[in-house]
Amino acid sequence: MSSTRSRRGAAGQPVPGAEEVARADSQITSCTPAGLPASARVLFAVVSADGTLVRGLGATSVTRLAAGMYQVVFDQDVTHAGYVGTVGPAAGGKLAPQGAVAVAPRTGIPNAVFVETYGGGEHVDRPFHLAVLA
Incomplete structure (x- = not known):
């Protein structure tokens, strides 16, 4: 399976050679080597500061x-x-205020x-x- 990403380098990055591209493309695999089942899903949520779920995949509420x-x-x-969390804008076109995020399984609620x-x-x-990589 070949990567569909652009082969042109971004500003400040060297353009990858054909050998580097081929090696990277050959390493595209399923999640199984990482100890995850083939049915693993990447879930996500984008949440506004007031707790509104703006968009997501597999996220049902906040x-x-x-x-x-x-x-x-x-x-x-x-x-x-x-789990990976980061402060980020809920809507496009602007930056979020500076801050930090901590994430953990929700005590007593296995799907939160x-x-x-x-x-x-x-x-x-x-x-x-x-x-969330589940």
């Missing part, structure tokens, strides 16, 4: 629990999944993730992006 604390519910068990957002070391509401 609840703002307190300032800077959210619960994101998915359509499948994510207890043993990998607990997300905390911070600004200046304090819990504050921030828009965020959450990716």
